[in-house]
Amino acid sequence: MDDIVKQALAKWPNVPDCYGWLGLDARGRWYLRDDATQAAGPFPQSRGQLLEHDKLIAFIARNYESDAEGRWFFQNGPQRVYVELEATPWIWRVQPDLTLLSHTGQVAEGSDALVDAQGRLYLATALGVGLVHSMDVALAADAVESGRWPLQEVLASDLPARYRYVPSPQAWRAGRLEVGESR
Template identity: 35%
Template sequence: MDWCLMDEQVLRSLIKWPNVPHCFGWLVLDRRGQWRMRDEFSQANQLAGNVIRHTTLNEYISRNYAHDSLGRYFFQNGPQRVFITLDATPFIARIIPSASGPELLTQCGTEIKPQGVLSDEKGNIYITGLFQQTFSDQVDSAVFTKTESLSVALLHDHDLDLFSEQSQVNEDACSFRGFWQWKGNQLPIEPIHSRELAHRFNFIKAPSE
């Protein structure tokens, strides 16, 4: 999937309607990289919401996925900024086979350049490294910059077995460390507590007004 900085129609609408109110709580990125819609009933009862199945809509959200300097991730829907509740992390990683070897991609189809691995108290695996991201300028909300910056992605649970086959781990009562073999490189696996992730990688899991 090609990564677009922002849809042209989105940028035009921002210029035409610059003061449309933001939206909070209605869109979720779940642990499997699925976009979910949460209506008022789902929000009030803390339900997961409905998975968005429409392919074109999923692609549109992914192309217009961005973040601001506060660490809030959002989908720029025309002139409206729809802030996203994150079940885990801003990105979900998949190991995808290809003719040239496995690729490591986000839920948006963008490449991850891994630098290391973290494992939390529940055994979740997180890939850290450089991610292609779109950043919103805080002075002019119609200005977006494409960057390659440090972030983190929860590894999809369907890829844990493959990850384990490529890893060497030493586990005891106090630590979980080792190495992950990725394209000829040994990347360190280190422990982390899940509550540390948001602060360390500057993201807000549940943006609010």
């Protein structure tokens, strides 16, 4: 977490949390979701505005964490902005040496590969579970076939409970989801 964010938290400790205003899609892109976008429907059906400002994206990435309930958020100064997830909390880019680079720039090592009924590939790591970016599935498949990452079949709907994350903190807050339950 950035020092300036820590300072803001210390100065203003009681700023209300923000829900529904930020979304992360299955390709690791961030979306801002204003009131009109939220009123049009849940994420990802109603995405909002794609963030394209490199410094803002980097700031979000440096301050992206989860809380004890498994809700992922961006700490924006003193305000916690909870993230609506299209798929998983992490989106992995598979590197040529088979290390993983998250959508936030963190490096991880895959331990298990998971495939759902739609053929989407997920990798479990010490950081948590993430969806493999669609452009990297072929490279990841080579690693699975070589035995580097043991493959298991899963139901995508089981991943939130298994890896303890909340896909929609906004729905969770409204009482429409239990911890680990997906939409």
